[in-house]
Amino acid sequence: MSPAYAELQVHRVAQRNHLGAERVADHTEGRTLGFAGEPRVNVLKLNIALKELVDAG
Numbered sequence: 001m002s003p004a005y006a007e008l009q010v011h012r013v014a015q016r017n018h019l020g021a022e023r024v025a026d027h028t029e030g031r032t033l034g035f036a037g038e039p040r041v042n043v044l045k046l047n048i049a050l051k052e053l054v055d056a057g
Contacts, residue, residue: 003028006041017054 006028014021027046031037 001041001043003039003041006046013050017050019050019053023053 010021014023027042027049028039029042030039
């Protein structure tokens with residue numbers, strides 16, 4: 001997922017998980033080797049972090 005698209009969804013994800021938008025972590029990864037590809041969001045790591053936040057209360 002692109003960082004721009006993830007940014008559009010921050011408030012929806014925060015509301016769905018009963019968290020403040022500021023608590024929804026940024027899991028953006030840079031370009032591969034610093035020059036190849038595009039920045040992206042690691043959705044698996046983001047979902048794991050969200051579950052940990054929700055479970056922690």
